[in-house]
Structure formats: structure tokens, C-alpha cells
Amino acid sequence: MTVAKNLPIGMYGAVMGLVGLGLAARAAAPLFPGVLRAPAYFTELWVALGLVAFLLLLPLYVIKRLKYPEAARGDFTNPVTMGFCAAFPVGMLILAAGLAPYLPDVANAIWWIAAILLVTYQLWGLWRILSTRIGLAQVNAGWLILFVGGIVAPNGGVVLGNMAMSSLLFTVSAIVSVPLLAVLVLRLIKGPSLPEPLRPTWFILLVPPSLVSVHGSSLLGFSLLEELFLAALPVLAVLLYYARNLRRWPFSAAWWAMTFPLDAFAYAAVRYAQTHEAPAWRMVAGVAVVLATAAVALVLLRSAAQALRRR
Numbered sequence: 001m002t003v004a005k006n007l008p009i010g011m012y013g014a015v016m017g018l019v020g021l022g023l024a025a026r027a028a029a030p031l032f033p034g035v036l037r038a039p040a041y042f043t044e045l046w047v048a049l050g051l052v053a054f055l056l057l058l059p060l061y062v063i064k065r066l067k068y069p070e071a072a073r074g075d076f077t078n079p080v081t082m083g084f085c086a087a088f089p090v091g092m093l094i095l096a097a098g099l100a101p102y103l104p105d106v107a108n109a110i111w112w113i114a115a116i117l118l119v120t121y122q123l124w125g126l127w128r129i130l131s132t133r134i135g136l137a138q139v140n141a142g143w144l145i146l147f148v149g150g151i152v153a154p155n156g157g158v159v160l161g162n163m164a165m166s167s168l169l170f171t172v173s174a175i176v177s178v179p180l181l182a183v184l185v186l187r188l189i190k191g192p193s194l195p196e197p198l199r200p201t202w203f204i205l206l207v208p209p210s211l212v213s214v215h216g217s218s219l220l221g222f223s224l225l226e227e228l229f230l231a232a233l234p235v236l237a238v239l240l241y242y243a244r245n246l247r248r249w250p251f252s253a254a255w256w257a258m259t260f261p262l263d264a265f266a267y268a269a270v271r272y273a274q275t276h277e278a279p280a281w282r283m284v285a286g287v288a289v290v291l292a293t294a295a296v297a298l299v300l301l302r303s304a305a306q307a308l309r310r311r
Contacts, residue, residue: 007060009075009084010253013145014303015057015091017259019050019098021296023155024267028289031270031282046296047098054095061088079134082125083142084257089117090149094260097156108160115157115165118149139187140194141204142257147180148173148208152264154215167219174216177208197252203239206232206261210268229272232265233284251306255299262292 025043029036036042065072075081092114099107125146150169157166184205194201209232216225243258266288273285 007057007064008253009081010087010256011303012057012061012087012091013084013253013256013260014053014300015050016087016094017050017256017263017296017299018046018053019091019094020260020263020267021292022046022050022098023094024263024270024289024292027267027270028285031273031285049300050091050095050098054091057088076124077128079128079132079138080140081142082128083140083144083146086118086121086125086146086149089114089121090145090152093118093149093152093156097152097159100156100159104160107156108162111153111156111160111162115150115153115162115169118169122147122149136187136191139183139191140198141184141201143180144177144184144204144207148177151177151208151211151215154219158219170215170219174208174212174220177212181205181208196249198254199249200243200246200255200258202242203258203261206235206239207264209235210261210264214268214271226272226275229268232268236265251302253303255302259292259296259299262288262295266292 022043022045025039025046029039029043075085092110096107096111096114099110125143150173153162153169153173154166157163157169188202209228213226213229213232216228217223266285269281269285269288273281
């Protein structure tokens with residue numbers, strides 16, 4: 001029971017990181033034919049691991065809410081951790097996309113539950129912001145998961161036939177991302193530095209330009225939004241430079257916040273390379289997929305090692 005009580009809220013990002021890599025690898029398979037003899041053994045492995053993570057974390061989440069309501073309430077009321085609570089429904093949206101080819105009815109149910117939960121969390125988060133005095137130092141990139149999490153909805157929603165709701169979630173998230181990114185940049189420049197264990201969370205800044213570039217043109221009809229991927233390139237470069245001392249940062253569950261953004265960037269790079277035939281873009285896509293795979297594998301192995309040490 002104490003495992004549930006002390007479970008860091010950032011662990012729910014594991015589902016996002018694992019399944020997100022599977023989705024990026026699925027998109028990359030046609031771009032790199034013959035690289036893997038049986039690509040499904042690579043792509044579906046990550047989706048399966050994400051499903052396992054979800055099945056392990058879901059009961060712990062329920063136990064924490066029922067047995068330790070004060071601990072769970074603290075995650076939702078603290079502005080520092082509030083955004084990361086949304087990793088649970090956002091992870092479900094991504095998981096639904098992973099399961100859609102195999103269990104469409106189950107995936108559709110998961111997708112709708114996740115969409116309703118996310119909107120509920122967003123309304124709660126908005127109320128907290130309006131009713132609480134929050135300083136700039138308490139604003140963090142985790143807020144993007146909460147208020148911009150709907151940006152992932154089209155990954156599974158379009159395939160499952162939920163076009164209208166996918167468009168609504170995506171459009172609201174894309175609009176909200178603009179002022180929120182501005183506040184986060186201000187926080188990065190003028191606010192105090194994040195503690196080292198939380199610094200990987202800045203990688204979440206990669207998600208809006210990456211996924212808006214993928215879904216914006218198809219959902220909103222603005223083809224120029226595809227070029228927003230070019231804005232993600234310098235963001236990634238700055239983040240990689242920022243993380244140059246990554247080996248010295250203490251490992252924590254917040255490291256999972258680094259994985260899905262790299263998945264999203266890899267997914268966007270693959271989609272961009274599919275519509276731009278220059279070999280350079282194919283090389284960028286290949287490097288992005290390798291980088292995302294390395295990040296997810298590293299965090300997964302370190303999480304497993306940490307869990308074994310605690311046992």
C-alpha cells in the first residue's frame with residue numbers, strides 16, 4: 001500500500017513515453033523499409049510495454065485516491081505537481097492510439113474516458129489558477145500536459161472515428177499553447193532554476209511545435225502549419241545543450257517527462273520527411289527515432305533498476 005502512497009505522479013508519464021515511441025516507430029517503418037527485418041517486433045514491443053505500465057499503474061492510482069486521499073489531493077492542489085496529474089488521461093489517449101489496430105472497441109472506450117477525464121482535469125486546473133495566487137516559480141512545463149494535452153487526441157481519435165472531438169481538443173490545445181509557452185519561456189529566463197531532478201521536464205516544450213506541425217494541416221486545413229516542425233529543431237538543439245550535464249542530474253520519475261517529447265519530435269520528423277523528399281529530412285527523421293529510442297530505453301532501465309533496489 002505504501003507503494004501507492006509514495007508513487008511519484010510523474011510515473012504516469014511512462015505510459016506516454018513507451019506507447020509514444022511505438023507510434024513514432026510505426027510511422028517510421030515505411031520510411032525506412034528493410035532496416036528491420038520484422039519491424040512489428042520493434043514497434044509493437046513499446047506499445048505492449050506501455051500497456052503493461054498502464055495496467056500496473058492504474059490500480060496504484062485507484063489505491064492512492066481511495067486509501068490516501070490527502071496524498072492524492074496534494075498532487076492535484078500543488079501548482080508544481082498539478083500539471084503532471086494529466087499524464088494519466090493523456091497517457092490513456094496515446095494508449096488508445098496504440099491499441100486501435102487490435103482492439104478498436106476497447107481503444108474507443110479508453111479514448112472517450114480519457115477525453116472526459118482530461119477536460120475535467122483542465123477545468124479543475126483552470127479553477128485552481130483563478131482561485132489561487134500562483135507565483136512564476138511555481139509555473140512549470142508540466143502545465144503543458146494539463147492544458148495542452150489534447151494535442152495528442154488526433155493520434156487515436158481520427159482512426160477511431162472521433163473526428164469532431166479530436167478537432168475540438170486539438171484546436172483548444174493548440175491555441176492555449178501559445179500564451180502558455182510564452183509564460184514558460186519567461187519562467188525559464190526570469191524564474192529560479194528548477195531542481196536538478198526536475199530539469200528533464202523542460203523537454204515538454206518540444207511537444208506543441210512537433211504535434212501542431214503533424215495534425216494542424218490535416219485537421220485545420222492550414223498547410224503552412226506543417227512547417228512549424230522547423231521551429232522544433234532549434235528547440236531540440238537548445239534542450240540538448242541544456243541537458244549536456246544529464247548524467248549528473250539525480251534520477252527521478254520526472255525523467256519520464258523527457259521521453260514522450262522526444263517521441264513526438266521523432267513522429268513529426270518522420271511525417272515531415274514523408275512529405276519532403278530531400279535526403280536530409282530522412283536523415284533527421286532517422287536520428288530522431290534513434291534519439292527517442294535511446295531516451296525511452298535509458299529511462300526504462302533506470303526505473304527498473306531503481307525499483308529493484310527499493311525492493
